[in-house]
Amino acid sequence: MRSNRTALGIGALAALALAATTAMAVPASAAPNTTPQKVCGSSYRTVNSAAIGSLGTVYLTYNATNGKNCVTTIRNSPGTATSMSAWLYIVDTEQGDDDYGDFTSYAGPTYVYGKGHCVDWGGHIKNVYVQVSGSNCASLKEKRTTYTR
Template structure:
């Protein structure tokens, strides 16, 4: 996933599917083993190239949530945070569909 930079690997993802079964996008959680950073990106599957509402967030347990949200052509993020020794909540939204995890992926 180029948005986070080199060295990041996808460790989890969630498909954003609307009530009619149409995929609106996907939220990715990535991890960089070299520096202990996590990264979240939400990619659009619909209205690609057109500015629509998209968001991505990452919350390290015990710290404030970091969010990237707005009207974007392709994706929201990257949102990065060091999470060594902590659990993270992550998620995002596009096309009127959202996903949010509980605290997980504890390092």
Template sequence: MLALASIATMATATTASAAPARTTAAYNGACGSGYSVVNSVPVSGKGTVYLTYSAKTGKNCVITQRNSTGKAVHIYAYLETTEPNSTTVQDRGNYTSYAGPIYLVAKGRCVNWGGTIETVGADISGSNCGRLAAGTVTHR
């Protein structure tokens, strides 16, 4: 009986350790209720930049979120329309988990957005023009 219990314990331990490690954190809801993720871009092993949208307000929202919280590091998030002389909305600082949320009314307009975690960044240009669209991704 003891041998059977040991075998069952080993099988359970093997199954648990075989599970893949989660490498990205799910969107944390920081933009608030009514905002849904419409696009995202990874920040090379460090986190993800999320673009969300609220149909009720016509606003886009961006956060740059780390994969896991920890010691405060430089995190940056930005959002702007693609129109000439567009104002860039941004948040930067040393944070433990995310930068933002930042908001911009951009209903039916294309946006540029992105972020940085420490020294690694990602940007998307000319995306989400009133609908889900890929845009051009640049990693920096």
């Protein structure tokens, strides 16, 4: 009788573990296949980000060693190439970089020297656009705009 209970208990525990694993599993296509650090470089740290609707996120990163910012737009669900962008602009130095095109996973990287400067940056996926102006300017408040075309 004891061995039947043990076998039954083990079977129930295995079924419970399988159910929990299945419930927590996320389809591979539901998660981005990269990170801002993989796109920009391992020494870049994320300092700001903005959701692009439910399609993905545009990230502003910074490398304290070289003073450069990097922007990349990463889709939530990589797949068929679609219109995307990542851009970065320093108003007072008039320096900028952008990457526009059809991509399967991410746009960018875009790099500009930004140490001690306010940063304008953004990106888009399909018809959803995000623009952040006056970002990382100490006490100044940034302005975020999201719109569709």
